[in-house]
Amino acid sequence: MFYGVPRSNKNSNLLVRFLCSRLILCACVRYLLKMKMAAYWTFAALVSMANAEVFVFETEYSTADCSTGTVYKEAITGLICMNLGTYYAMYSCSGSDATLNHYSDATCSGTPTESHAMSAACKTEGDGVTGKTFTCVEREAVATNNYYSAAGCAESDKLSTSMSLPGGCKATGTATSATSEKYEASGDQLTYTTYSSNDCTGTAVLTTPIPCGGGTCTAAGSMWFKTVMTCSSSTSGGSMVRVELPLLMCFLIRLLI
Numbered sequence: 001m002f003y004g005v006p007r008s009n010k011n012s013n014l015l016v017r018f019l020c021s022r023l024i025l026c027a028c029v030r031y032l033l034k035m036k037m038a039a040y041w042t043f044a045a046l047v048s049m050a051n052a053e054v055f056v057f058e059t060e061y062s063t064a065d066c067s068t069g070t071v072y073k074e075a076i077t078g079l080i081c082m083n084l085g086t087y088y089a090m091y092s093c094s095g096s097d098a099t100l101n102h103y104s105d106a107t108c109s110g111t112p113t114e115s116h117a118m119s120a121a122c123k124t125e126g127d128g129v130t131g132k133t134f135t136c137v138e139r140e141a142v143a144t145n146n147y148y149s150a151a152g153c154a155e156s157d158k159l160s161t162s163m164s165l166p167g168g169c170k171a172t173g174t175a176t177s178a179t180s181e182k183y184e185a186s187g188d189q190l191t192y193t194t195y196s197s198n199d200c201t202g203t204a205v206l207t208t209p210i211p212c213g214g215g216t217c218t219a220a221g222s223m224w225f226k227t228v229m230t231c232s233s234s235t236s237g238g239s240m241v242r243v244e245l246p247l248l249m250c251f252l253i254r255l256l257i
Helices: 007-051 237-256
Strands: 052-061 071-078 088-094 097-103 114-118 131-148 158-166 168-171 180-186 189-195 204-211 218-220 223-228
Touching: 007 131, 052 088, 052 158, 071 158, 071 168, 088 131, 097 131, 131 180
Parallel strands: none
Antiparallel strands: 052 071, 052 131, 088 097, 097 114, 131 158, 131 223, 168 180, 180 189, 189 204, 218 223
């Protein structure tokens, strides 16, 4: 009597085990790819939401009725306390409507001494030719402008005032000459680009990379400022475990087949 397993059955078992292992391996690879893509898009969305801030856009137009396409200059201000000489002021927003509040203290706390609604509706300027609007807009903050009391931007000269820097395009021209600038963040580098158009289109005039950790100390009236982009931290050990654990499980399952 023969108690062994026929060679044809052994070959069949080996083939089945081989095919099963390959199917599991392929399934694991597909799973890991899906997981990594989902993690990437989730992380990108969270970062974008986390960095979104509200800014007040003071937009000037070369036409009295603020016609579309006639923007020539935009002043963008964060919701920070500003020293305006004889008083302090800070914008507040309700939807797209902005209000400029005056305060007597440097923290802009308590009840405002004055409040002025800054209309999103077009207001014709005194020259009767140009127009202006004020609007609250949400944009991604790509860096921070820190302000200093002395040249060199030493940490000891750093002022309490700082403002987030919004990404995207900003018109910087005059009623007769169009220019614009744009800040873009990619990885650990910020890029500053200027254009000879009012909407950051066409060939770039100047492109300046700003590495994370800080840019050049620049004079601004009686103060100095430096644009600082925070460097991203390295991948933590915990996140590596979360990524590699499914791969390890797939490997162990394959060994058991």
